[in-house]
Amino acid sequence: MRCTLALLLLNDLEQKYNDRLITMPLNGDYKFYRIYDPRGMREFRDGTGSDIIMAASQIRGPGTHMAVYCSPSQNSRYLRKYIAESATELNDISEVGFHQPVAEETMCLRHIQEKFRKSQATEVIPIMQVWDAELCSRTAIYSLAFQNRFCIQNAARNNLTPCEDTRRKIGVEYLFLMSEVVLGHKLYLQTDKYDQQTALVWYQGYLNIFQRSKSASIWKPKIRSIQDTEDFDYIIDFIAESFNELASIKSALRQGGNTIIPTPANAQGSAEVHHVNKELYITQQLQRLSQKDLRLTEYPAHGLIGPFVK
Numbered sequence: 001m002r003c004t005l006a007l008l009l010l011n012d013l014e015q016k017y018n019d020r021l022i023t024m025p026l027n028g029d030y031k032f033y034r035i036y037d038p039r040g041m042r043e044f045r046d047g048t049g050s051d052i053i054m055a056a057s058q059i060r061g062p063g064t065h066m067a068v069y070c071s072p073s074q075n076s077r078y079l080r081k082y083i084a085e086s087a088t089e090l091n092d093i094s095e096v097g098f099h100q101p102v103a104e105e106t107m108c109l110r111h112i113q114e115k116f117r118k119s120q121a122t123e124v125i126p127i128m129q130v131w132d133a134e135l136c137s138r139t140a141i142y143s144l145a146f147q148n149r150f151c152i153q154n155a156a157r158n159n160l161t162p163c164e165d166t167r168r169k170i171g172v173e174y175l176f177l178m179s180e181v182v183l184g185h186k187l188y189l190q191t192d193k194y195d196q197q198t199a200l201v202w203y204q205g206y207l208n209i210f211q212r213s214k215s216a217s218i219w220k221p222k223i224r225s226i227q228d229t230e231d232f233d234y235i236i237d238f239i240a241e242s243f244n245e246l247a248s249i250k251s252a253l254r255q256g257g258n259t260i261i262p263t264p265a266n267a268q269g270s271a272e273v274h275h276v277n278k279e280l281y282i283t284q285q286l287q288r289l290s291q292k293d294l295r296l297t298e299y300p301a302h303g304l305i306g307p308f309v310k
Contacts, residue, residue, distance in 0.1 A: 001279055002027055003070040003249055004079040005236060007296075008044060009202060010062050011184065015040045018098050018183065021087050022207060024232050026068070026250045029076040033232045035094045035206070036087035045083060052082065055245075055286045057294035064188060064202070066239070066294040068246065068286060072279050094205030099143050099183060108136040109144055116150075116168050124153060124169040141170065142181050146204045146308070160307045175304040178210075178219055188296040189242050198222075199299065200238060207235050210305075218306045242297075245289040249282050 002025070009020040021036040044056040044067040051073050057065035069079050097105060112130045119125060130136055142161065145152045151163035152170050160172070178201075179185040187199035187210075198211045199219075209222040223231040240247035252260045259275040 001070060001072050001253060001282055002029075002074060002076050002079060003068060003253055003282065004032070004076060004083065005239070005246070006044065006067045006069065006083050007207070008038060008041065008057075008059070008065045008067070009183075010042065010059070010065070012062055015042075017101055020094075020202070020205075021084055023080045023083055024236055025076040025079070026236065026246075027076060027253050028233070030232070032076045032080045034080060034084065035090045036084050037090055038084075038087045041086055045085060050082070052079070053283055053286055055290035055294065059295075063298065064296040066243075066296060068249065068289060070249070070282055070286060090205075095143065095147055096205070098202075098205040099139050099181075100137070105140055105144060108140040109149055111135045112141070112144070112150065112170070121168075124157075124171040127152075127170050127172045130170060138176065139180050142176055143204060145170065158307060162308065175218065175306065177301075178303050178305050179301040181305050182301050184298075185301045187299045187301050189239065190297075190299045191241065198238065200235065200296070201301075207232075209234055209238055212303060217303045219303050220306045221308055239296075243289065243292065243294075245285040245292075248285045252278055252282055252285075 005024045005026055007022045011018055019038050021038040021041065023032065023034045025032045043059050044065070047054045047069065052069055052071045054067060054069045056067035059065050069083055071079060096102060111132065115125055115130050127141065130141065131138060142152065144150065145161040148162055148164060148167065150168045150170055152160045152172060154160060154175070155171070155173055160175070181203065183202035187201055190197060190199040192214065195214050196211055197214055198209060200207060200209055210219040211222055212219045223234060236246070236250060240250060248262065252262070255261070255278070258278055260278045260281060261275055262281065
């Protein structure tokens with residue numbers, strides 16, 4: 001049995017440049033983690049007529065929607081291709097043109113490069129000299145820095161974005177607001193545990209998890225090397241905290257053999273240790289999952305974003 005979690009981000013009622021589709025195998029097949037431009041896809045592909053069983057969000061508008069696809073005979077590669085049949089893979093350029101169209105980023109970059117050209121090579125340019133309501137929003141400036149076009153430093157000369165030593169520098173006095181750097185000014189599935197808040201966000205073209213102490217205003221990324229596909233396991237586990245069936249499916253898949261021992265919490269209330277058929281158990285979990293609202297819950301972004309250093 002193989003299963004894949006799919007997330008479909010729709011930003012409007014009509015197709016938009018920054019819609020995204022992500023596939024994340026639940027079996028641990030890290031190489032099949034993929035990010036796509038869904039190219040107008042407005043709903044998850046149905047499994048009818050195949051040996052694929054699934055639970056999918058009933059999409060009725062913008063948001064981040066979830067689906068789980070499973071097959072007793074097909075592998076993770078097949079599931080990935082099936083889910084993303086009409087989509088275009090983005091490889092390592094997911095952050096380009098994500099928070100604003102590429103044309104706006106290009107215009108902003110030219111504006112900043114002109115400021116750099118007129119200054120000394122070692123000079124740190126204050127952000128107020130490049131920020132322009134029409135040419136360069138703070139969001140666009142941060143996005144370009146994240147793409148390593150230049151670096152952003154605070155007053156103590158600490159880098160706030162990934163930075164190569166040879167890049168020019170833009171200086172800021174204050175940290176960026178989370179609402180300026182996460183898509184749609186939104187957090188997803190925010191949890192409050194042990195004096196700590198955790199949330200999933202669409203950040204610079206990728207999904208990431210941010211955490212902060214309830215007593216602090218600064219959010220810090222849990223995943224600091226977003227190009228490392230093995231990190232998506234953190235994302236699956238975090239989403240599974242809100243959907244017990246997803247956690248049960250992942251646990252079942254990672255047990256060897258055709259039978260499994262469900263954990264007591266997921267064994268229909270029974271504390272007895274007993275074996276069940278893996279395929280039947282996963283099918284039951286999918287049926288339960290399909291009865292839930294699989295659109296990820298949204299919260300307004302708040303607080304500040306701390307340094308992001310790869």
